[in-house]
Amino acid sequence: MSTYAFIFARGNSKGLPGKNIKLLGGKPLLAHSICVAQQVPGIDKIFVSTDSAEIAAVAEAFQATVIMRPDELATDTASEWLAWRHAIETLQAQGDSFDVFVSLPATSPLRNVGDVQQCMASLDEQSDVVVTVTPASRSPYFNMVVRDEEGASQLVCSGSQVSRRQDAPVVYDMTTVAYVARPEFIMSNERIFSGRVKSVVIPRERAVDIDDIYDFKLAEMFLESKDTVHVGK
Known part of the structure; x- marks a missing residue:
């Protein structure tokens, strides 16, 4: 089966302006998702959907393929589900079909390869979508x-x-570490919980979802802590 990874990153973030290309640990936030996807066995292609020329340039610098998103799908009120559909429709119009859709939001830079692999492995015949959660x-x-x-x-x-x-x-909080689904489910339904949903539990230290500067500082702290432990070994 062919598996494509997608990173949806719009340019007009209000909570933290410019966050998707803000440097975290020496590289743009967006690049963390791209780099993890590049290391996951089974992911065949990596796409970045954006409305921003700046984000597109960063995506291409890290060897991701850019899908330019219409402005109406990149507003504060636009549903990301519709951006998912747009990406799938764009590839289908180019004659590029695939079997498994993986979304790796730029706002979750602390995920690891194993987290993504576990989500991909959890999509089975009894499920339509796999999401990630962390203890509330x-x-x-x-x-x-x-x-x-x-x-x-x-x-x-x-x-x-x-x-x-x-x-x-x-109970658990949903996170943005990863979403896995089949393209046909996305195209024929209106939301995640229209189908049979499975979840994968992610430790809180890898489930930081960056929305504002406080989340960003928390991610910096966890990233620095991980680097310190690695150096110590």
């Missing part, structure tokens, strides 16, 4: 609330009788 720090059964305009609050799972966190069901 809070639970809707115990210490997550909803509130109204007057401040009246109640548990998200308001019928829960859990009195200790240890007794609550284990």
